[in-house]
Amino acid sequence: MSFREFWRDIYKNLYTIRVFEKNCIRLYRQGLIVGYFHPYLGEEAIAVGACAALRSDDYIVSTHRGHGHCIARGGDIRKMLAEVLAKEAGYCYGLGGSMHIADVATGNIGANGIVGGGIPLGIGAGLSISIRGTEQAVVIFFSDGASNNGVFAESLNLAAIWNLPVIFMLENNHYAVSTPIEEASRTEDLYKRAEGYGVFATAIDGNDVKVVYEKTKEALEVCRSGRGPFLVEAKTYRQGGHHVNDPGKYMPREKLDYYMSKDPVQTGRKYLINEGGFSEDEVKRFETEIENEIKEAVEFAKNSPELSEEKYFNEIVI
Amino acid sequence: MSFREFWRDIYKNLYTIRVFEKNCIRLYRQGLIVGYFHPYLGEEAIAVGACAALRSDDYIVSTHRGHGHCIARGGDIRKMLAEVLAKEAGYCYGLGGSMHIADVATGNIGANGIVGGGIPLGIGAGLSISIRGTEQAVVIFFSDGASNNGVFAESLNLAAIWNLPVIFMLENNHYAVSTPIEEASRTEDLYKRAEGYGVFATAIDGNDVKVVYEKTKEALEVCRSGRGPFLVEAKTYRQGGHHVNDPGKYMPREKLDYYMSKDPVQTGRKYLINEGGFSEDEVKRFETEIENEIKEAVEFAKNSPELSEEKYFNEIVI
Amino acid sequence: MTISEKKENSENRVIMYREALNEAIMEEMKNDDTVFVMGEGVAERGGSYKVTAGLLDEFGKKRVIDTPISEASFTGAGVGAAITGMRPIVEILFIDFTVLIMDQIVNQAAKYKFMTGGKGRVPIVVRTQGGSGNGLAAQHSQSLEAWFYHIPGLKVVMPSTPYDAKGLLKSAIRDDDPVMFIEHKLLYMKKGEVPESEYFIELGRGEIKRKGKDITIISWSNMIPRSLSAAERLAEEGIDVEVIDPRTLVPLDRKLIMDSVKKTRNAVIVQEAVRRGGVASDIASIIQEEAFESLDAPVAIVAGKNTPIPFNLRLEKASIPQEKDIILAVKKTLNFKIG
Amino acid sequence: MTISEKKENSENRVIMYREALNEAIMEEMKNDDTVFVMGEGVAERGGSYKVTAGLLDEFGKKRVIDTPISEASFTGAGVGAAITGMRPIVEILFIDFTVLIMDQIVNQAAKYKFMTGGKGRVPIVVRTQGGSGNGLAAQHSQSLEAWFYHIPGLKVVMPSTPYDAKGLLKSAIRDDDPVMFIEHKLLYMKKGEVPESEYFIELGRGEIKRKGKDITIISWSNMIPRSLSAAERLAEEGIDVEVIDPRTLVPLDRKLIMDSVKKTRNAVIVQEAVRRGGVASDIASIIQEEAFESLDAPVAIVAGKNTPIPFNLRLEKASIPQEKDIILAVKKTLNFKIG
Ligand SMILES: Cc1ncc(C[n+]2csc(CCOP(=O)(O)OP(=O)(O)O)c2C)c(N)n1
Ligand SMILES: Cc1ncc(C[n+]2csc(CCOP(=O)(O)OP(=O)(O)O)c2C)c(N)n1
Ligand SMILES: [Mg+2]
Ligand SMILES: [Mg+2]
Secondary structure, X not given: OOHHHHHHHHHHHHHHHHHHHHHHHHHHHXXXXXXXXXXXXXXXXXXXXXXXXXXXXXXXXXXXXXXXXXXXXXXXXXXXXXXXXXXXXXXXOOOOOHHHOOEHHHOEOOOOOOOOOOHHHHHHHHHXXXXXXXXXXXXXXXEOOHHHOHHHHHHHHHHHHOOOOEEEEEEEOOEEOOEEHHHHOOOOOOOHHHHOOXXXXXXXXXXXXXXXXXXXXXXXXXXXOOOOOEEEEEEOOOOOOOOOOOOOOOOOHHHHHHHHHOOHHHHHHHHHHHOOOOOHHHHHHHHHHHHHHHXXXXXXXXHOOOOOHHHHHHHHOO | OOHHHHHHHHHHHHHHHHXXXXXXXXXXXXXXXXXXXXXXXXXXXXXXXXXXXOOOOOXXXXXXXXXHHHHHOOOXXXXXXXXXXXXXXOOOOOOOOHHHOOEHHHOEOOOOOXXXXXXXXXXXXXXXXXXXXXXOOEEEEEEOOHHHOHHHHHHHHHHHHOOOOEEEEEEEOOEEOOEEHHHHOOOOOOOHHHHOOOOEEEEEEOOOHXXXXXXXXXXXXXXXXXXXXXXXXXXXXXXXXXXOOOOOOOOOHHHHHHHHHOOHHHHHXXXXXXXXXXXXXXXXXXXXXXXXXXXXXXXXXHHOOOOXXXXXXXXXXX | OOOOOOOOOOOOOEEEHHHHHHHHHHHHHHHOOOEEXXXXXXXXXXXXXXXXXXXXXXXXXXXXXXXXXXXXXXXXHHHHHHHOOOEEEEEEOOHHHHHHOHHHHHHHHHHHHHHOOOOOOOOOEEEXXXXXXXXXXXXXXXXOHHHHHOOOOOEEEOOOOXXXXXXXXXXXXXXXXXXXEEEEOOOOOOEEEOOOOOOOOOOOOOEEEEOOOOEEEEEOOOHXXXXXXXXXXXXXXXXXXXEEEOOEEEOOOHHHHHHHHHHHOOEEEEEEEEOOOOHHHHHHHHHHHHOHHHOOOOOEEEEEOOOOOOOOHHHHHHHOOOHHHHHHHHHHHHOOOOX | OOOXXXXXXXXXXXXXXXXXXXXXXXXXXXXOOOEEEEEOOOOOOOOOOOOOOOHHHHHOOOOEEEOOOOHHHHHHHHHHHHHOOOEXXXXXXXXXXXXXXXXXXXXXXXXXXXXXXXOOOOOOEEEEEEOOOOOOOOOOOOOOHHHHHOOOXXXXXXXXXXXXXXXXXXXXXXXXXXXXXXXXXXXXXXXXXXXXXXXXXXXXXOEEEEOOOOEEEEEOOOHHHHHHHHHHHHHHOOOOEEEEEOOEEEOOOHHHHHHHHHHHOOEEEEEEEEXXXXXXXXXXXXXXXXXXHHOOOOOEEEEEOOOOOOOOHHXXXXXXOOHHHHHHHHHHHHOOOOO
């Protein structure tokens, strides 16, 4: 793959996530999306960088803040929009919504409404790989809050003793809802928790897609050669509150500004131009293409029917 | 307290635990004790050294292998024996047995049938101390197996962020039933797990009661001055199988011999003579005293009645 | 301490369920230094449903504690604190997350008194909220009271009104045994009369929410308002329904239930939880056992469908009992003719 | 795959319950590379009750895996492995420790098919054992099947004989949904006829363990042998008891139960679990609902007392149903006279 194609794909995902989330926030405010909705705005580089390093037969495990992971892994935007709009055409017939999108076809084991709940599932994917003896790998996405749940530590240990090909991708966005990581941990450097379990670990700039991509690539090599697991702590910050309805007033202005200045989509855009050889005009056209694609998907989802009660009770529920 | 008295108390506890366990094993083989029974043989120095450093208003949390902790904390041997023999005079009317002895009066929050289950209870004791603002402290006993359970990591973290006066006393006896720690952890040095959570930690010789006492004392000072928690990994080894019926054949002879040569009771005996100024004769007399006390307690327990069904259902069960 | 129930009819201040809960905690924290609150976002944020709002300002960080996402251990810490002399109120954001604290509640808290021969007590209240509503989907909408109901040593409280919420929470905090206090997400904003003066509602004392003579509906939590409105509709058709709210499932006010059923000779139990293995089944089994001769028809159960709760709002609604389902069950029961 | 039940009367080899379970796993692991076993001490030690003995030698470390004491995560790993194409059999030493795996079973495994619109499946078997016996006390003696029974998406199997244990476990392993397979600690050494040739027992198919016409006893797991011996004693007094073992609580063989109750007009349900909120209550509620007209007496329940299980052997015994309790309930039911 040429640099041009590489950066094109990267930027496509970054920008798609950005526009997808913005559209959904609008739909949410219009009352067309209900329930919980946790935007991935500001963290796009992590999902995109990590997934770019994966093979098509690898697995990922996502979170309650999962749209970015799904898109970066090649998820179908129409199915995603239909799902969050509670329509039959959605990934889950509209039965799951934002927090429960899984895409078995792309190896996305799924989002999760239980913080930390997905981590052991990723260990299981690693275990099947190890039993089958293939060279697949797993990336488990989770955030700082989840790292305080016991299953994180247990899972680190299981992955370590079984040498599983698992990357723990810790999206340290410094908050669990409104609780800052400084109040939930004595150290902000969460990767250090891995070392006590004999797991390789490092911290990186989670807003730079190139850094994320390269570190994931490296960690994957360790994993595929049977020396895994690996923990990567990607430092980042949300560009807003915890969910759509949270104004995030507790987030200090300076810190927000700092991370805004390191916006992952803008950074990716620069790479697209400087390393991918795109002209400003080309980028603009590309962006419009993506916007249109999402606009169409939104229309598709809006106009889709809901699952009928009959079908639900007679065919879906066993 | 004079050295003589100090070492007298220490040795009393060491030897009492030893004789208590040996008696119980005999009673078990005679069919007079039923259920699970996990002897503390070989690990006596940890309970005794740690408890010697405590104040009377401190708390301890015990385990399924809990007789040593209870005795070292000043538990009543008659009540313990009555309990393991399932008699009404027991700590728990004979309703709990070996795995469920708690002694509220001496601040022993109790043994536990759930591996790791007691650890958060100790955090709670630390929390009450912190809320009340007293200078009490807590020692949580647990072993290597429990350190693989998620509540251990969660609890380390809670104690750390709340600066709780809690000592995590990790009795690393290298086994969880028959599973060696090398198969359950990439590193045998479990104290390293604490460092990732910002918790002070160190490893010591768990078979030397003086070492355990001194390190606990030091850790307690840290705790009482509000800079806790502290994890102490006391390396030790069982002098037999996991429970009475386990011959422990999987334990390598050399390692067993090595730890046998560092027998904690023998080591304590030497201290009693060398630092406590006891003569060999005095020690022997003292040992006979202890043996007799336990013999009497055994007789007492054997001759005690069981709780009646009537009393059980009408008074105890609510 | 004597806990006595008194309803002051003179005062008719109207406040929300969540405000009533907040008042209960405020009063009990003022009254007793050993009461403290712990959970995710309970301090700075005042709780996801604002039940603990204002507590941090009033009582400070030592007694109003924000926790990391470590449900098992901070609940265990609550149990340990209770054992060592405190009266913790632990909040678990959703009953769906109590799956993470079952060891601490079931193996530790519920059995501690028993395992210490009565010398140890665990005066902890675990506040949580359950039920479906507003598209929160399968992992944030469950009704799991049946699990706690099955465990000896636990008390289970499920208030349906602001008045009950306050009086029961105050009693739960003063109770010396572990109490599972289960709120409902759709009730927090519901308003009702709550006197300003202090009162308690004894755990184990149900209430007749509507007097009637033809049939007894037994129900709790958010199914009470729904049962009451079904009763009003049925009244228009001349069917006089008695609605009973046990308020606490453990202890259960069996006498109130039996007296009513023996009077009306017909019973319908309405629960939001899944039918299979729910509390309704247990109450039905008790009624048929104790009032077999008095029944004109089998005890009917209106309950949630055998499915995780769907995200789609129409299907969510279809999965749990609606007014029409209750009306249908009442009519079917009254029309039952023995073979 | 067609699962068909066949009992070969010609072969009458007698083996233990634990051996039957072991054979089921051996056969299924030979038959299908994706089947593997995981748990504490299942490999080197062959399992605490020897159910997995010999598997390590036969299949090696990759497929017979000893785990650390990390129940939540290794069960979750089982769920994740199942999602990604394997058929894990996860052992939880005591049902009392399933408190630690409830998130992975209830929020993850049970709901995954639903949450993926049917595209994801979780063919996991969680083997565990429950019940009291031999003084293992309150944290190693519980009967918690009611919890799993209440959760849509889970199957629940509780075999009472070696024959059933083998045939049901083989079906459970081949099932594409999560199955809770609950053994009983007092049954492992019990012997029974098990044919050498391969057979399966369909999940959802109960069995009449003893034919009778006067009254129906419904029971499962270790209460089956006890019910059968009570039935023999009652036969001496001229009371002809039918004993039904649903074998799987979910799916429940309602037809078998209803047909029997409609025939005998009397029912007693016997469970080891605590009475309040147990599966017996649910079955009773179903019987009174579906067979109200056919009943000559209320459905009786014989169940564990409302207490944690005591260590003391006499009190342990007094806390769970004994033969005499069953006999008493049968007689009381048959003597019931309406008003
Ligand atoms: C076990 C559990 N506890 C609490 C919650 C409620 N909750 C939803 S998201 C969230 C914060 C998660 O923080 P983090 O893991 O850092 O993820 P982030 O939102 O930052 O991506 C909480 C507490 C939950 N869903 N699951
Ligand atoms: C949660 C849980 N899992 C498993 C068991 C069964 N079990 C009892 S003791 C034990 C080993 C414990 O090992 P460790 O923590 O090292 O304690 P030790 O026996 O060495 O003192 C196990 C697995 C249990 N009681 N609780
Ligand atoms: Mg976060
Ligand atoms: Mg150990």
